[in-house]
Amino acid sequence: MFSFLKKDLLVLWRDRKEVLIALFAPILLVVILNFAFSDIGVDDPKNIDLSVAIVMEDDAEASMQQIEATIQSAPLSDNEQQTLLETAHAIVPSDLLFELFLDDSDLSQWISAERLTASAAAEKMENGDLDAIVHIPAGFNYDVLMQLLLGEVTDTRVKLQIEEHSLQTDILYDIMDNYLNGLNLHLALDHLAEGNIEGAMLPTGGRELLNDEVEPYPYTFAQYFTMALSTLFALFIASTIASKTATEKRQRVINRIIITNTRPVSFLFGKVTATFFFTLLQLLFVCVIVHLALGIFAGKSIEFWFITVLIITFFSLTVAGLSAMFTSLMLRMNSINLATGIFTMIIMLLGTLGGSFFPIGEMSPFMQSLVEWTPNGITTSLFIEALQYGTDAPLLAAFSKQFLLFILFLLIGIFLFPERREV
Amino acid sequence: MMIETVKLTKSFKGKNVVDEINFYIDEGESVGLLGPNGAGKSTTISVISSLIKPSAGDVKLYGKSIIKNPAAIRKILGIVPQEIALYEELSAYENLKFFGEIYKVKRSVLEERIQEILDMVGLRERQKELVKTFSGGMKRRVNIGAALLHRPKIIILDEPTVGIDPQSRNHILETVQKLNKENGTTILYTSHYMEEVEQLCKRVYIMDHGKIVASGSKTELLNILSSEDTIKIHLNETSDDILKKIQQIESVRHVDETDDGIRIISKKGNNILSSLIHTVESQGAEITNYQIETPSLEDVFLHLTGRTLRD
Ligand SMILES: Nc1ncnc2c1ncn2[C@@H]1O[C@H](COP(=O)(O)OP(=O)(O)O)[C@@H](O)[C@H]1O
Ligand SMILES: [Mg+2]
Numbered sequence: 048m049f050s051f052l053k054k055d056l057l058v059l060w061r062d063r064k065e066v067l068i069a070l071f072a073p074i075l076l077v078v079i080l081n082f083a084f085s086d087i088g089v090d091d092p093k094n095i096d097l098s099v100a101i102v103m104e105d106d107a108e109a110s111m112q113q114i115e116a117t118i119q120s121a122p123l124s125d126n127e128q129q130t131l132l133e134t135a136h137a138i139v140p141s142d143l144l145f146e147l148f149l150d151d152s153d154l155s156q157w158i159s160a161e162r163l164t165a166s167a168a169a170e171k172m173e174n175g176d177l178d179a180i181v182h183i184p185a186g187f188n189y190d191v192l193m194q195l196l197l198g199e200v201t202d203t204r205v206k207l208q209i210e211e212h213s214l215q216t217d218i219l220y221d222i223m224d225n226y227l228n229g230l231n232l233h234l235a236l237d238h239l240a241e242g243n244i245e246g247a248m249l250p251t252g253g254r255e256l257l258n259d260e261v262e263p264y265p266y267t268f269a270q271y272f273t274m275a276l277s278t279l280f281a282l283f284i285a286s287t288i289a290s291k292t293a294t295e296k297r298q299r300v301i302n303r304i305i306i307t308n309t310r311p312v313s314f315l316f317g318k319v320t321a322t323f324f325f326t327l328l329q330l331l332f333v334c335v336i337v338h339l340a341l342g343i344f345a346g347k348s349i350e351f352w353f354i355t356v357l358i359i360t361f362f363s364l365t366v367a368g369l370s371a372m373f374t375s376l377m378l379r380m381n382s383i384n385l386a387t388g389i390f391t392m393i394i395m396l397l398g399t400l401g402g403s404f405f406p407i408g409e410m411s412p413f414m415q416s417l418v419e420w421t422p423n424g425i426t427t428s429l430f431i432e433a434l435q436y437g438t439d440a441p442l443l444a445a446f447s448k449q450f451l452l453f454i455l456f457l458l459i460g461i462f463l464f465p466e467r468r469e470v
Numbered sequence: 471m472m473i474e475t476v477k478l479t480k481s482f483k484g485k486n487v488v489d490e491i492n493f494y495i496d497e498g499e500s501v502g503l504l505g506p507n508g509a510g511k512s513t514t515i516s517v518i519s520s521l522i523k524p525s526a527g528d529v530k531l532y533g534k535s536i537i538k539n540p541a542a543i544r545k546i547l548g549i550v551p552q553e554i555a556l557y558e559e560l561s562a563y564e565n566l567k568f569f570g571e572i573y574k575v576k577r578s579v580l581e582e583r584i585q586e587i588l589d590m591v592g593l594r595e596r597q598k599e600l601v602k603t604f605s606g607g608m609k610r611r612v613n614i615g616a617a618l619l620h621r622p623k624i625i626i627l628d629e630p631t632v633g634i635d636p637q638s639r640n641h642i643l644e645t646v647q648k649l650n651k652e653n654g655t656t657i658l659y660t661s662h663y664m665e666e667v668e669q670l671c672k673r674v675y676i677m678d679h680g681k682i683v684a685s686g687s688k689t690e691l692l693n694i695l696s697s698e699d700t701i702k703i704h705l706n707e708t709s710d711d712i713l714k715k716i717q718q719i720e721s722v723r724h725v726d727e728t729d730d731g732i733r734i735i736s737k738k739g740n741n742i743l744s745s746l747i748h749t750v751e752s753q754g755a756e757i758t759n760y761q762i763e764t765p766s767l768e769d770v771f772l773h774l775t776g777r778t779l780r781d
Binding site: 050051053054057058061062294295298299300302303304305306307308309313 | 519520521540541544545547549551553554555556557558559560564568569571572573574600616
C-alpha cells in the first residue's frame, strides 16, 4: 500500500510547479479579494457612503405591550413567563436593527443611516439622495417575538427597497438577511443556555445555516471567504490527483499494475492518502498564511485553531474520498478530456450548492437541504458556526457527515475500479 | 502444456480481431508469434495476460481456465507491453523499485534483484536518471526490466524492439535468449521482424487477419515452401510490362520488385530459367544476374498470405 503512496507523492513532487500553484492559488485569491473588499470602505470609509433610511412603521411600544399580554395569557408557569418577558425586553427586534445601523461602529463608517417617515424617505429617494430604504412593517416586533419565543409562524418580512443595485447595496442586503438569520441563532442559543424553555419553543426550522457573505459581527467577510474559497480550491485537488491517473493510463502503467493482482484499495490508497495530506496542507497553509499576512483571525483562541484543524482534517478526508471516486471514473472512461470535464462540473456543482458562489438563502428549501450534504457546504457553515460559538458549534454532527461522505465516495471508488481494462 | 488457447476470439465492434485461434506453449519453450501490424498479436497477448476478456473461447493455464481466475496467470507472468509502460517522471531505479514492491518481491531481495536487472539491461550506470530523459531504446530496456522483477516463469514480449537502435536491439535479443537458455524461462516473443523470431524461437506461429495461418518449427515452416523456388534476377532495365509478362509464365506464383532485384516464386522443377530468359528477351531486356534463394520465413509468410510482413 505504501508503495503506491510513495510513488504518488514522488510523482507529485516531480511536478512541483503544479503543486506549488495549487498551494498558493487560494492564498493569492483570498489576499486579492481581501484588498478588493477593503476598498469598499473598511480601510477608507470616506470612499463609500451608502445612505439608508430606516422607516419604522411598527409602534414598538404597542407591539411590546401586545407581546407581554400574549405571554402572560400563555399556559406557562410563572417562572417560564418571567424568562420570556425578560428575553423579549432584552431583544426588542427593531432596537437591534437600529443598533446595527445607527450604533455599530463598523457599519456606520460606510453606511449613514437615519430614521425617517415613509413619505420623507420616499421623497428623498426620489431626489436621488438615498441608496436604500429599510421598511420595518407594522407589527414587526410582535410578529418576530411571537415567532422566536412562542414558535408561532408568521410571515413578517423587513422590506429592503433599493434605488440602484450595486455591490454595496448587495452587501446591505446580506447584512439584513444575516441580521434576520442571526436573530434566530442567538435566541436559540439563549434558550438552550437557560435550559428551562422547552425545545418546542425554538423558532420553526430551528437553526439555519449562515452563509451570507457579510457579517460584521461575529465573523467577518474575510473569514467567510477564506474558508468558502479554499474549500472550493481544495475540491480541485481531487480532480488534479485523478488527472495524474490519466497520465498513468496514457503511460500504460495502469495495465502493468492491474496484472500484478493489485487490490483496488492499494491503488486507491495512494491517491486517497496523497489527496488527504495535500488538501490538509493546502488548507492549513491558506489559514495560517492568510492570518499572518492579513490578521484575518486576530484575537482567536487556541481552541478556535484547534477546532479549525479538526474541521480541515475531516474536510480533507472527504476530498480524499472524492479522489478515489474520480480516479476510478478516470480509469473507466475512454476520454480523458470528458472525464476531466465531468469532474469540473461536479466540483462546480458542489461549489454552487456549497455556497461558494452565491448566498444560499436565495435557493429553494430543497436546494438548501442539499447544501447540508456538500463537503464544502458542511465545512464552510461549520467553520462559521465555530467562529461564532467555538466548541458549542455542532461539530460532531458535521464530522459524522463528512466521515460518512468519505466512506461513501471511497466505496464508490472501489466499486468502480476496473479489475481488467475495459475496452 | 503450460498455456493453451481454445478457439480464442476477440471482437471489437463486431469485427473479429482475433479469430478462433488455437495454440499452445510448453514449459521452457521459446515460441514466436509472427505477423504484420494489425494481425491481432497484441490483442491476443492482452487476453492471455488477463488484461481484457475474450469474446469467446478460452485461455488455459496448466489446463485451468484463466478467464474466471486471472490471479493464477498474473502471478507467474511477466509482460513486456508493446507500448512503454513506465512512469516517465520517475527514474529507472524508482520504476523498478515500485513495480518490484507491488509484485510483492521481498524487501530483502528486491534491491539485489533490481541491480541484477539493471546490469542485464545495461542501465546500471544511469539508473538514477528520469525515464523521460531516456532514448527509445533505453526506455524499452527498462520496460523489459520491469517485467522481470518477480522472476516470472513465462515472459511475453510484445514487439520489444520496435523503433530502436541496433545496439539496444542486440542487447534485448541477448537478454531474452539468456533468460530462456540460462533461467529456463518460457518465452512468447511477438514481432513482425522474422529475423528476430528465427533467431530466438524454436517454434513459430504465423498470424494474419486474426487467424493462425501456419505453425511449426522453422524447418517445418520452410517445408511449406519445398514445392517452390525463390529466384532473384537482375535486369539491365525493368518495366511494369516485363513484370506482367513474367507473372504470366505458367509456373510463376508471385512476382515483386524488391530493393535488390525482382523476386520470383515459382513451382519447383519446371525449367523456369529458359522461360524467364525467353520472356525477358522478348521485351528487349537482358538478365544480368540470377540466383536461387534459400527461402526464409518471410517467404513462407508471403506464400501464405500474398503479402509481406511489412506491408
Ligand atoms: N481497443 C480496440 N478497439 C477497436 N479496435 C481495436 C482495439 N485494439 C485493437 N484493435 C484493432 O484490432 C486489430 C489488431 O490489433 P493488434 O492486436 O494491436 O495487432 P498487432 O499487435 O498484431 O499489430 C487492429 O485492426 C486494430 O485496429
Ligand atoms: Mg501489436
